[in-house]
Amino acid sequence: MATLEIRDLHVSVGDGSDGAKEILRGVDLTVKAGETHAIMGPNGSGKSTLAYAVAGHPKYEVTSGAVTLDGEDVLAMSVDERARAGLFLAMQYPVEVPGVSVSNFLRSAVTAVRGEAPKLRDFSKEMKKAMDDLSIDPAFAQRSLNEGFSGGEKKRHEILQLEMLKPKVAVLDETDSGLDVDALKVVSEGVNRFAGGDTGVLLITHYTRILRYVKPDFVHVFSGGRVVAEGGPELADELENEGYEKYAKAGASA
């Protein structure tokens, strides 16, 4: 059973003239296979920083703490090693890569993560099925990655990658933001398909809306760069009714 463990994680950004700024100030979190965790919090609370730091974005510097996946030291791995070890980050703002087709990209990623190139025939079939499930027009396979995609199309493609790469732990960074209700449902169904299996899910969101479709087992409230409250799904309902106000204070006083 896969387990992602985050222990006392401190992360800073920037090393300019005004010095590095600490964003995460001691995060503890454990995500096990089959569990769905929601991380909720106000803007600027450090939710996305957690996602990028775990994925290894060079902009974020881990100053102390530990991240392990099944006991392996994630922080010692390069960005691509983390992905091959079974971590996945669905990005809030997927970048456009001109001239690299979706199918070429997916095949390269699948080959890298699985350690061998899938047979072209099998791969095409698998991709088509996965695209169908997410109501993605098959013509997208030949288009440049994310180029000219709408916000909703980009998010669907993130979930498409997730379903094809079958990670041990998936971090979804505000995958729900900018989606209309129909797109939200399609994306949520996708999340539920793999969340029901062996994948651990860390769902980062600003809104409670997606939690009507994706049921979290645990809810963590983020404020001021740390987890300030934890509970079950009922915590999400409380946030829906009362907002982040009281937790914002908790974060500030920490």
Added chain:
Amino acid sequence: MGLEQKPLSTLHEKASYEVGDFDVPTGREEEWRFTPLRRLRGLHNGTAEDGGKVLVEAEAPPEVTVETVGRDDARLGRSYVPADRVSAQAWNSFTHATVVTVPKETAASAPTVLRLRGDSAELAGPPAAAYGHTTVVLEPFAEATVVLTHHGSATYADNVEFVVGDGARLSVISLQDWADGAVHVSHQHARLGRDARFVSHNISLGGDVVRISPSVSYDGPGGDAELYGVYFVDGGQHMEHRLLVDHTVPHCRSRVDYRGALQDQDAHAVWIGDVIIRAEAEGTDTYELNRNLVLTDGTRVDSVPNLEILTGEVAGAGHASASGRLDDEHLFYLRARGITFDAARRMVVRGFLGQLIERIEVAEVREKVHDAIEAELDRGAAK
């Protein structure tokens, strides 16, 4: 030309067959300021040592005629007048020329390939200068593809004329894949008849200094020119492309898209994109684009688009130039899907240049260019 007839455009001021009509460039002139004159081995100032050799080998389908002719052949130099001193030097110095003719209303059944090879031994010091001239004539409504390849070691100045008759279609691919020490200064001029269509691809990969000046002029309305270029500049190399599209007649179209990648110390790319829309060229539709992808520190890009519009009646006119580093966010995105740094870098560069390489109609050349780009990337990865 009297004083009152001073040219309106400053982008294309002078043309002459006489070397003496052009001053020896000092490097301060607009048209020479980016070029390392000291590395031209005297091509620009008359001090070049004669005796170099560039051999031409031709392969053509039966309906296309390829001839080797002397200087006095009446078909030479009719569509193009040299526009700078090196070009005039080449015009006055070549001993024989190649003439390719596609008869009217004939569609060539296969590409015509001209293989140019510098024949100087690398060990014998810098190669002596060689000069060349090539004229390609498509008679009205002819259709053909012409491939020019440049290999070996040479100090070479030449002029290439493409005369595209009314309603004819010519596709040209010029591959500059010289040995490391080569110097090549070339003008490629296309003159388009009424409703003629011209597509050119310049692929510049090898050589010490490569300076190519593709230009287009129009004889009648409906002319359509698409000029594409791909270059990969390594450490110490100078690759310069100077485009000039002179719209003198109404209702013609031009598109320019040049893209290059640069890696390692003192790799220098220059792109000049001049477009003139003269007062009489109403309904012109033009767009030019240059993009550069910088892969390492120590490189230099000069990219200068110039658009001179002398009429208010244009259908479209625009230009864009962008040069930037390999994007960290692109690399992060691909690597976050398990793709290694090197593979991600290759995907981005391939994608960037591939959009133009895919347009090359001759599969064999396309594959060759593809392989050459891979070899360049291997060189970058090995470091």
